[in-house]
Amino acid sequence: MTVKDLDRARSDRNGAIEAFARRHRFRPLEAVPWVAALAAAFVFPGYLPLGAQILATILFVMSADLVVGYAGIVTLGHAAFFGTGAYTAGILAAHGWGEPLSGLVAAAAVSALIGFLSGLVILRTTGLALLMQTLVVAAMLLETANKASSITGGDDGLQGVDVWPIFGVFHFDMFGRVAYGYCLGVLLVGWLVTRQIVHSPFGRSLTGMRENVRRMHAIGAPVFRRRLVVYTISAALAGVSGGLIAQTTQFVGLTSLSLERSGNALIMLTIGGVGRLYGAFIGVPLYMIAQDQFAEIEPVYWYFWIGLLMVAVVMFARGGIIGLVERFRR
Amino acid sequence: MHAVTEAAISIGFHGLAFAMVLYLISVGLSVTMGLMGLVNLAHAVFAMLGGYVLTALMNRWGVPYAVSLAGAAAAAALASVPLERLLYRRLYGGEELDQVLLTMGIIFMSVAGVTYVWGPLNQPVYLPHWLDGQIDFGFRHFPTYRSFLILCGAVLVTLLWLALERTRFGAQIRAAVDNLRMAQSIGINTSRLFTLTFALGSGLAGLGGALGADFLPISPSYALSNLVYFIIVVAVGGLGSIRGPFVAALLIGIADTGFKYLLPELGAFFIYALTMALLLWRPHGLFGRA
Numbered sequence: 001m002t003v004k005d006l007d008r009a010r011s012d013r014n015g016a017i018e019a020f021a022r023r024h025r026f027r028p029l030e031a032v033p034w035v036a037a038l039a040a041a042f043v044f045p046g047y048l049p050l051g052a053q054i055l056a057t058i059l060f061v062m063s064a065d066l067v068v069g070y071a072g073i074v075t076l077g078h079a080a081f082f083g084t085g086a087y088t089a090g091i092l093a094a095h096g097w098g099e100p101l102s103g104l105v106a107a108a109a110v111s112a113l114i115g116f117l118s119g120l121v122i123l124r125t126t127g128l129a130l131l132m133q134t135l136v137v138a139a140m141l142l143e144t145a146n147k148a149s150s151i152t153g154g155d156d157g158l159q160g161v162d163v164w165p166i167f168g169v170f171h172f173d174m175f176g177r178v179a180y181g182y183c184l185g186v187l188l189v190g191w192l193v194t195r196q197i198v199h200s201p202f203g204r205s206l207t208g209m210r211e212n213v214r215r216m217h218a219i220g221a222p223v224f225r226r227r228l229v230v231y232t233i234s235a236a237l238a239g240v241s242g243g244l245i246a247q248t249t250q251f252v253g254l255t256s257l258s259l260e261r262s263g264n265a266l267i268m269l270t271i272g273g274v275g276r277l278y279g280a281f282i283g284v285p286l287y288m289i290a291q292d293q294f295a296e297i298e299p300v301y302w303y304f305w306i307g308l309l310m311v312a313v314v315m316f317a318r319g320g321i322i323g324l325v326e327r328f329r330r
Numbered sequence: 331m332h333a334v335t336e337a338a339i340s341i342g343f344h345g346l347a348f349a350m351v352l353y354l355i356s357v358g359l360s361v362t363m364g365l366m367g368l369v370n371l372a373h374a375v376f377a378m379l380g381g382y383v384l385t386a387l388m389n390r391w392g393v394p395y396a397v398s399l400a401g402a403a404a405a406a407a408l409a410s411v412p413l414e415r416l417l418y419r420r421l422y423g424g425e426e427l428d429q430v431l432l433t434m435g436i437i438f439m440s441v442a443g444v445t446y447v448w449g450p451l452n453q454p455v456y457l458p459h460w461l462d463g464q465i466d467f468g469f470r471h472f473p474t475y476r477s478f479l480i481l482c483g484a485v486l487v488t489l490l491w492l493a494l495e496r497t498r499f500g501a502q503i504r505a506a507v508d509n510l511r512m513a514q515s516i517g518i519n520t521s522r523l524f525t526l527t528f529a530l531g532s533g534l535a536g537l538g539g540a541l542g543a544d545f546l547p548i549s550p551s552y553a554l555s556n557l558v559y560f561i562i563v564v565a566v567g568g569l570g571s572i573r574g575p576f577v578a579a580l581l582i583g584i585a586d587t588g589f590k591y592l593l594p595e596l597g598a599f600f601i602y603a604l605t606m607a608l609l610l611w612r613p614h615g616l617f618g619r620a
Contacts, residue, residue, distance in 0.1 A: 074430060076430060121606060121609065121610050128363055128367075128369045128426065129613060131369055132369075132561045133565065135558060136558065136561070136562060136605050136606060137602075137606070139598075139602055143597050143599045143602060144599060146597065147595060147597050260554065266427070266430060266431060266434070267431065267434065270427075270431055274427065300442050300445045300450070300550075301442050301446070302442075303438040303439070303441050304438065304439050304443065307436065307437070308435065308439060309435070310432065310434060310435025311432055311435040311436065311439075314421070315432075318428065
């Protein structure tokens, strides 16, 4: 080993330490989504209701990224938690408790409970068996909501959701300004929480379990417990997202628990980029704006192109848009 | 007491017919999952295709029922070969997320495809006259169509098991499921084996979809709305097993029929609860290997 090699090794090591230390610092690039969201509100005031839905869906897809991308728990039942949150907030508001923030807290709590209980069962397996069980949990909740139509409205959806003003001051207006600001604020909090989690030692250990679960067992990490914790947190975030949609659209339908919604979340996440924290911020707006533009013409054929896009992404562009950018910059 | 026995016989009979269809559709899914390590969510697409081919052959060209059934199986098997060669094969044993996305993509495309060709409505199934009405078994009358389903199922299951136990092809599949690398090292052409197995599973699914078209209605949402049933059968039976899904299909078919008959207001809820309870007890299914 020459002196030059030693120097390089030392500078590599310092570089790695630098890179790890930098993780926690906010980079200027991370402000882009928020500036863009604010700018979009002023440039396209007519699209604020769609914008609010996009913001709430970003939270949902980001919560899916936490389990799928970071913890490596591939789930086809994430809509279970979204729908649980939506029905919780919706039923509260329809039965005389329309206070929005406590509604979101309740949505998070109930979804977290469902996430915890189902996690106790399904996280004992991995891979394909786990995947199938997530599907069954979501189907079970969907059937429950379908059959408990006296509470949920069943097939017709939950009607009469009456949400009070935020802090008793900001009334939800018909142009969707308050709804947009509300969703933006909640998403900001959700993002800060998620960011904190993925960069924490706990978050790093999740990535460790995804990459090499045997080694994590060997160094004594409580694998099952950590997977259960992240599954519960993610369920709570998904529940908040569902609560947001219920409160801002004043409607909850059975599709909020459907397999399509779980699948769409994975699709939007993949378009953006899985396990990169910002995949949702790219994939969701792209998908939902395109859907808004094209799906109105022929909703069925929209699915054809989305299906084709999925096949293409899996075959040629794993890592989504962020992955392509990373490859390009290297 | 008489009424209870009547109800039990009726549930058992209808459940058995449903179980046969469930098994025919699900066995291919179980084998692809166990043998190739691939979660093929689009498996139900082949069953749907079988149903569409059957109704198209019968309603549009007046082809006899039995020939249409064979046509449905053949169409599903043929359609699966290019898909397997071009797409699935690259994901065998790969990441689950990729498999989920690819097969979801195929489901979405198939939904749009059949809507384009056949429209959004349910396809009517006109069963031939010899399947109408009841058939007399001496002690009781049973619906002819469901008796026919049970007979078909029993014959096919026997043939399938004989083929797996007694033929060279079956031995190769069993060898590959048990130990893929060893099977390759002793010179089994696993690439060709995978394609054939996949086509066989898809063909059976197509046949199952065609046979069950009367109570699993043929519509564009078929692949999405029935997927959970097929997945449950595989999850309860255990991945990669041939017999496991049969036991699971019997259990699910009869239990589901019973619950829906006795407690219609709860729908399919019980079957999901039962599935979760079984998986809590045996996380890898009744016949699965951890």
